[in-house]
């Protein structure tokens with residue numbers, strides 16, 4: 141958050157000054173300096189693949205659903221754009237400057253242009269400006285916090301009027317809110333899975349750097365889709381067998397993988 145490919149270029153340059161040219165040392169670089177095509181969109185793209193997998197499991201499709209997105213930076217704007225491309229209706233979007241709303245669905249490409257020109261979402265024609273403090277309680281099918289952490293708390297979790305919360309930001313839901321949302325039967329898809337598209341394509345970038353071979357955009361997107369879809373299946377299986385939430389399932393899956401590797405290396409008791 142608050143960084144971009146230029147920041148990563150500076151990190152690469154600084155490290156390489158002392159250790160020789162080392163592109164694999166940092167990811168999210170500009171493509172001209174060994175970054176992966178598709179990394180800029182990857183987190184939002186992964187959020188959309190995750191949302192698609194979740195909705196499919198509930199017999200729903202992005203095109204039938206309404207979305208509210210908090211945050212319109214890298215993750216929020218790509219998520220909005222790709223949801224819109226798949227026919228989803230984005231009703232409300234906010235950033236630190238304000239929030240905009242259109243009950244018929246926001247023209248996301250237009251909002252992106254407005255944001256590029258003005259530095260914020262506020263004042264976009266074709267929408268009405270609305271209160272950014274009420275974004276998390278706007279009625280919708282899928283609420284996507286894609287800004288800062290700790291935004292869903294015991295104070296506001298009772299006000300959420302979505303059926304699903306897809307955590308695009310890191311730790312947007314605190315433990316009290318998690319409990320309240322669960323009691324209200326609101327399904328939360330946790331950050332550790334939902335926003336993993338970014339780190340997954342960072343892994344692809346690292347692989348490309350050590351191979352010295354750059355992938356095509358199509359390969360990045362389709363491989364990411366395979367990873368996100370398979371990860372959903374693994375997650376769902378654990379949740380079913382343990383009768384637990386997606387967050388608990390994701391933690392169990394991760395810890396179990398590390399534990400198995402630890403035992404295989406002979407470190408077990």
Ligand SMILES: NC(=O)C1=CN([C@@H]2O[C@H](COP(=O)(O)OP(=O)(O)OC[C@H]3O[C@@H](n4cnc5c(N)ncnc54)[C@H](OP(=O)(O)O)[C@@H]3O)[C@@H](O)[C@H]2O)C=CC1
Nearest residue numbers: 141142183211212213214215235236237287309310335338
């Ligand atoms: N980029 C990535 O690859 C990944 C990012 N994440 C997580 O996703 C989240 C967003 O990251 P990213 O999009 O990269 O960051 P950016 O810096 O690109 O965008 C952050 C966005 O959040 C908005 N924002 C900041 N404070 C508030 C607030 N109080 N209320 C509403 N909106 C606010 C900003 O508004 P404004 O522009 O007006 O300041 C901006 O639109 C973070 O939690 C990050 O950790 C997780 C995985 C990967």
Ligand SMILES: O=C(O)CCC(=O)C(=O)O
Nearest residue numbers: 141167168310338339342
């Ligand atoms: O690209 C990465 O390595 C990590 C990105 C990420 O997960 C984050 O910003 O939280």
